[in-house]
Amino acid sequence: MTYEIWLFLHVIGATVLLGTGAGIAFFMVVSNLSNDPKLIAHVAGIVVIADTVFTASAAIVQPITGYILAREVGWPLFEGWVALSLALYVFVGVFWLPVVWMQIQMRNLARTAQEAGTPLPARYHRLYRWWFACGFPAFGAVMAIVWLMLTKPTF
Numbered sequence: 001m002t003y004e005i006w007l008f009l010h011v012i013g014a015t016v017l018l019g020t021g022a023g024i025a026f027f028m029v030v031s032n033l034s035n036d037p038k039l040i041a042h043v044a045g046i047v048v049i050a051d052t053v054f055t056a057s058a059a060i061v062q063p064i065t066g067y068i069l070a071r072e073v074g075w076p077l078f079e080g081w082v083a084l085s086l087a088l089y090v091f092v093g094v095f096w097l098p099v100v101w102m103q104i105q106m107r108n109l110a111r112t113a114q115e116a117g118t119p120l121p122a123r124y125h126r127l128y129r130w131w132f133a134c135g136f137p138a139f140g141a142v143m144a145i146v147w148l149m150l151t152k153p154t155f
Helices: 003-033 037-073 080-116 122-152
Strands: none
Touching: 003 037, 003 122, 037 080, 080 122
């Protein structure tokens, strides 16, 4: 493949990571504001699917296309902005993996509350606070990676 095709795939992957992350956060926050177990269970179910299909796929594609682009252009992987991008990518993963687990747990807790006709349990609310807190550093790091890819600063 040519450089332009790899670059296109890499940019699409970054866009999917950024867009899916923002969309998932928006819908989870809005559904949580309702405090309605039925709505939350439904939205969290979709969120788990979206994270599996879109975020996980893009998370796999990004390092592959990034490696190919760096190799074709001659950028060293462990120097400068590329190394910082890779470190931030690992940082994002450290937050994302627990977040996926939390989303599954929140979905299950909301489903159980819906089926029992009870309010959401305290554990749901604790998980939600952790989920919310983990989102900020992860999303900020994705934004920083996109900025690094676009500006390619030297340092």
